[in-house]
Amino acid sequence: MQLDSSGLVVLSREECFHLLASAVIGRIVFTDRALPAVQPVNFCLDGESIVIRTAIGSKLAAATRQAVVAFEADEFDPESRTGWSVTTVGHARAVREPAELARLAALPLLAWAPGSRDHYIVVGAERISGRRITEGPASTAGPRWAPQR
Amino acid sequence: MQLDSSGLVVLSREECFHLLASAVIGRIVFTDRALPAVQPVNFCLDGESIVIRTAIGSKLAAATRQAVVAFEADEFDPESRTGWSVTTVGHARAVREPAELARLAALPLLAWAPGSRDHYIVVGAERISGRRITEGPASTAGPRWAPQR
Secondary structure (H helix, E strand, C coil), X not given: CCXXXXXXXECCHHHHHHHHHHXXXXXXXXXXXXXXXXXXXXXXXXXXXXXXXXXCCCHHHHHCCCCEEEEEEEEEEXXXXXXXXXXXXXXXXXXXXXXXXXHHHCCCCCCCCCCCCCEEEEEECCEEEEEEECCCCCCCCCCCCCCCC | CCECCCCCEECXXXXXXXXXXXXXXXXXXXXECCEEEEEEEEXXXXXXXXXXXXXXXXXXXXXXXXXXXXXXXXXEECXXXXXXXXXXXXXXXXXXXXXXXXHHHCCCCCCCCCCXXXXXXXXXXXXXXEEEECCCCCCCCCCCCCCCC
């Protein structure tokens, strides 16, 4: 079990994709007018790529055009203070080829938000990394964290 | 009820802070060597600022030094396809004043990850925005989305 400099468990590439496949919501991270921006999206894995549906004129569609973006998914349990996160970095591209569009339309990926969302963005996972926080002694500095809900 | 161009409910500033106060995990979005980067963190609201604990030498501490960062928290229910997200954008700063450090150390904020994490980063919510997806007719294009877990 490999630990990073923060004491978190480093996940293998295979574990990262396995966890991504179990998630339905992730967050796409991009730059919007020179400022950091982030938007939650539901997504689907297609091989080693992340597939997102959006509206053709959306800010997301414009901001991710040929851009390098990050994509993150995670799952945490506040009670046990355990969980995992996986982050990918790669080029985003709009899908234009009719054959690829038809293939992606058959994926189990329904847009949650209302309206027409037939614009597909594919994000390559050119870099992928993940970490897991396992149960263990937490930092003793400061008062004990207590779940608030 | 105000809707944005995507048909999502626009949350008021008060609703955004109320929802942020109910969350324990968020994601800080920054730039790391010219690439978009994102890291989940547990956090605490201090007035209208976001407080994060990290290790002094961490990548997060280095990358957010005097930087403009985004911070996002959300909660989604895959069954009903509803949820909310709140995003803030503001300057991050490391806390150095002993009086402020002592005050922040009294917040109910315990680092989840192991090791010493007595470096505090405060992110001002200079801009805050939020959206809610309510139940309603989803996009009809493509097959019906089915929860996979």
